[in-house]
Amino acid sequence: MLETLGLSPxxxxxxxxxxxxxxxxVEQLAQRLATTEEAVRDSLDQLSALAIVQPSPHEENGRLRAVTPEMAMEILLARQQADLAAQQLRVEASRAAAARLIAECSGIRPRAADDEQxxxxxxxxxxxxxxxxxxxxxxxxxxxGGAHTAADLAASRGPNEELLHRGIISRTVYLDSVRNxxxxxEHVNWLNQRGAAVRTVVSLPVRMIIFDRRQALLPTDMADARTGAALLTGEGTIAALCALFEATWESATPLGGTAPTGAHGLTGQQTQMLxxxxxxxxxxxxxxxxxxSPRxxxxxxxxxxDRLEARSRFQAGVHAVQRGWLRA
Structure with a gap:
C-alpha cells in the first residue's frame, strides 16, 4: 500500500x-508476522533509515518506537517530494547538457527536413x-564576442526597436565583459530601457538566436560565425536549446546588478579563469x-x-584547490 512512498510491504x-x-x-514482531527475526531487523533498518521508527527517549536500551501515522506520512511525503525535485533537476541538467553538446559541436549541419544551411x-x-x-x-x-562595433550596434537599433514596438519578448544574454x-x-542599456530583458554571464557556449521556440539559428563554424549558419527546426533539438538558454538565463546577472562574488572574493570570471x-x-x-583582449x-x-603565490598556471590551479577556491 505504501510502496509508492518507498516502504516495502x-x-x-x-x-x-x-x-x-x-x-x-524483534522476537514478538517476528512471531506476529510469521516471519524470521532477520526479516524484521531488515525492515527495522529500512524504517529507521526513513525515520519512521526512532529510538525511544524514555528507554535506556534504545528500543525503537513507531512514530504516529500522521508524522510518518508527513516524513514519507516530504522525502518523496525531495526525490521528485532532485529528479527534475537531473532532467533539466541532462537537457542542458544535451543542448550544450549540440551547441558546442563544431560544424553543425541541418538535420531535419525543414532545416536550412x-x-x-x-x-x-x-x-x-x-x-x-x-x-x-x-x-x-x-x-x-564581447564588445560590438559601433556600426553593428547602430545597424541593429532599427530592427530591435521595431520588434519591441510589436510587443515581441526579447531576452538576450551577453558576456560580462560588455560591462567594460x-x-x-550604452546599447545594452538602450535595449533594456525599451523593454528588452538583458543579462550577462562569464562565458557562453555559442552564438544562438531562438525564434518563438520553433527555430534556432546557430553558426556552422564556431571560430567564425560569419562563414555560415544552420537554421534548426527539429523539435528535440529546439527543446534542448531552449533548456540551455533557460538554465543560462537563470544563472546570469541582470543588467544593472553587480556581478556576484564568491566566498573568497572571486568574481565568476576569476573563478572560471582559474x-x-x-x-x-x-x-x-x-x-x-x-x-x-588577450592583454x-x-x-x-x-x-x-600573485594572489595564489603561484609560479606557474598549473600551480595556481593546485593552490586554488588547496585553498578551497576551486573544487578538486
Whole structure:
C-alpha cells in the first residue's frame, strides 16, 4: 500500500504491528508476522533509515518506537517530494547538457527536413531579418564576442526597436565583459530601457538566436560565425536549446546588478579563469571565450597567480584547490 512512498510491504507490516503493540521486541514482531527475526531487523533498518521508527527517549536500551501515522506520512511525503525535485533537476541538467553538446559541436549541419544551411554573412543577415519580421512572441539570444562595433550596434537599433514596438519578448544574454565597453554598454542599456530583458554571464557556449521556440539559428563554424549558419527546426533539438538558454538565463546577472562574488572574493570570471588556467588553455583562447583582449586575459591571470603565490598556471590551479577556491 505504501510502496509508492518507498516502504516495502514487509516494512509496512512491521510498522503497523509496532503501532498496535508498542512493547513488542524483534522476537514478538517476528512471531506476529510469521516471519524470521532477520526479516524484521531488515525492515527495522529500512524504517529507521526513513525515520519512521526512532529510538525511544524514555528507554535506556534504545528500543525503537513507531512514530504516529500522521508524522510518518508527513516524513514519507516530504522525502518523496525531495526525490521528485532532485529528479527534475537531473532532467533539466541532462537537457542542458544535451543542448550544450549540440551547441558546442563544431560544424553543425541541418538535420531535419525543414532545416536550412546559410552560406556567407549576406545570406545570414537577410534570413535573420526575415525571421525577426516573422517572429510572433519571443526571441532568445546568446550574444558572445564581447564588445560590438559601433556600426553593428547602430545597424541593429532599427530592427530591435521595431520588434519591441510589436510587443515581441526579447531576452538576450551577453558576456560580462560588455560591462567594460562603453558603446556596447550604452546599447545594452538602450535595449533594456525599451523593454528588452538583458543579462550577462562569464562565458557562453555559442552564438544562438531562438525564434518563438520553433527555430534556432546557430553558426556552422564556431571560430567564425560569419562563414555560415544552420537554421534548426527539429523539435528535440529546439527543446534542448531552449533548456540551455533557460538554465543560462537563470544563472546570469541582470543588467544593472553587480556581478556576484564568491566566498573568497572571486568574481565568476576569476573563478572560471582559474579553471581554464589549470587546463592549460592559452590567453588567446581564454580571451575569445570571455570576450576580452588577450592583454586583459594575461592581466587577470597574473593577478590571480600573485594572489595564489603561484609560479606557474598549473600551480595556481593546485593552490586554488588547496585553498578551497576551486573544487578538486
Amino acid at each position: 514487509m516494512a509496512e507490516n512491521v510498522y503497523r504491528v509496532m503501532l498496535a503493540h508498542p512493547a513488542a521486541g 546559410l552560406i556567407g554573412p549576406e545570406a545570414i543577415r537577410e534570413r535573420l531579418g526575415q525571421l525577426a519580421r516573422q517572429a510572433q512572441t519571443e526571441i532568445m539570444t546568446f550574444a558572445p 565597453d562603453k558603446p556596447t554598454l 579553471k581554464l588556467l589549470a587546463t592549460g588553455l592559452t590567453d588567446e583562447a581564454i580571451a575569445v571565450r570571455f570576450g576580452i 586583459t586575459a594575461r592581466r587577470i591571470a597574473a593577478d590571480l597567480m
